[in-house]
Amino acid sequence: MRSVFYLLDTAPYGSEKAFGLLNAAAVSLGKMEVTVGLYGDGAYLALGDQDSRALAIPNLADILRAYGEMKVIVHEPSVVERGLFSEGLVETVELVDEEAFLEAMEGSDCLITL
Amino acid sequence: MRSVFYLLDTAPYGSEKAFGLLNAAAVSLGKMEVTVGLYGDGAYLALGDQDSRALAIPNLADILRAYGEMKVIVHEPSVVERGLFSEGLVETVELVDEEAFLEAMEGSDCLITL
Amino acid sequence: MKTLTIILTDGPYISEYAQIAKKIAEAALKRYQVNIFLYLDAVHIPRKGQKPAFFADEGGLFADLAREGAVIRACSRCAAARGYLAEEDGSSQDYPDGIKITSLYDLPVMIQGSDGVITLCR
Amino acid sequence: MKTLTIILTDGPYISEYAQIAKKIAEAALKRYQVNIFLYLDAVHIPRKGQKPAFFADEGGLFADLAREGAVIRACSRCAAARGYLAEEDGSSQDYPDGIKITSLYDLPVMIQGSDGVITLCR
Amino acid sequence: MMMMMDVFLLTKPPQSERSDLCLKLLARSEKSRLYLAGDGIYHLLSQAGEIPSSCEILASKEDAAARGVVPRRRAEVREDFYERVVEDVMEGDGRFFTF
């Protein structure tokens, strides 16, 4: 496998999946072509102003920023449905339409969904 | 608490939740008024012809039958949406419309969802 | 004294429900009796020796709750399936003092005797 | 020999994915190298001493797979958080022989060297 | 005569079936209070009118901050959220539902 698509479709913080997926994507960088796709409730991960200090757990928006070279795409219809379109999103994240999102999934050698 | 509503909204076999919910409802019989409500994917539990021998796990339709005194209601819109309306359902299960289903939830002292 | 029962079904870390339960139980213990019933994967929560790198030790949080007076019980079927064995008195080598493995029959007893019941699960 | 990698994230019993993974791995081992990476709650799967009353012992199933040649590795962060500690060679008192606790960095190496990757999770 | 207050604790995000069911029951309640914690916080983002205007909404401060959610509908974002939930669950006169 030379490229991998990590699909996140669950909200961050409510479960460990977003954190686990970002870690898996991060350790794959440099070894394979990595795309992280935020879909459905995964789109919430793109919210820019996260501050998880009071929960004493890692800030997931900061993890996205720390790996600026990681290609992260967000499914635009998911963003719109969730009222996120007018919210500030993490700068490193790219909004793509459904066609481009599905093409990115099809264009990767393997799909990993946690 | 004198009455309890056990809500199942996940499919049987795919997860342990249906089995766990039926066990919890069964041990509550006789102590409290018990209603089991099948909603959403929980409606699949009502399919009559289950045969789990090849999976070597308990047959959940048989558990429903074994506790014939357990009040089990199924949310009819969930049944219809899933194409279950013309399938044979477990005899002890009662199809109710949305209004009756929500009333049963409201009428119980507590709601337990696994 | 009024009694609150919290029912959990998720293991530690994978969801936030152990954390939320801890906060609810802490708030409730100031005035009420608190029961926590650990069902399905939640029997993993009190396991001793958890060493999370990025989160609080959820087993430790529940050990604290037990010390503060919460009655914490784990379903024996779920616990045995997942490798947690009970001594005769319901204690387990894997669990902190005060947290016991018990029959599912304790669940309706807890519910019956409660003024509030909160189920937290994915 | 071609290689198949299976990634799991659920614990035993709570979902059917450990069972499905076992069937896929059994079928694959006849002709292929099989890797299984246990991530998040899946680190609970190989625990020794599981005594399920109504299901097959899923820890035993994975011990069998390891004996049959599957390379089974558990994420060290997830394992430590959940109380599974590794010896220096990655073995663990809690796990059967051959199943090791390893770094997440092994995951991309497994994927890279694979001809097929199957992720099974809720 | 005082109306009884129904209390809802919601930890699921908007597009989930459990949220739908919670909001169905909420819509039938004459007097209600909705507690948003965990991923329930995301209900603060939408202005959509599924929640009756008579319903009081309270949200957990640390859960909203972690998620980067600024309420787009009227809601009290409280630090003493869990104390309030417990008080309402234990001393309330109406029904209580968790989703």
Added chain:
Amino acid sequence: MMMMMDVFLLTKPPQSERSDLCLKLLARSEKSRLYLAGDGIYHLLSQAGEIPSSCEILASKEDAAARGVVPRRRAEVREDFYERVVEDVMEGDGRFFTF
């Protein structure tokens, strides 16, 4: 020229978002085979046309039996289901997706 065959393994029930996404990708594939296991079996109940008629459907026999599902659409219910999945994943010439 032979078209490449895309292979899908689906273990989620029809109303789930992952099933939707799987079926979206399936609809875009020119030649496909869909493997239904676990709760994916429930896709056999509906006759609805979301699955392209050119797509071959295979289902796990023991998973269908446990759930009490009799296929209401054309599908091969097979005992050697997992052998077939593995063969297609490892020897197939197209893409492979699990949902």
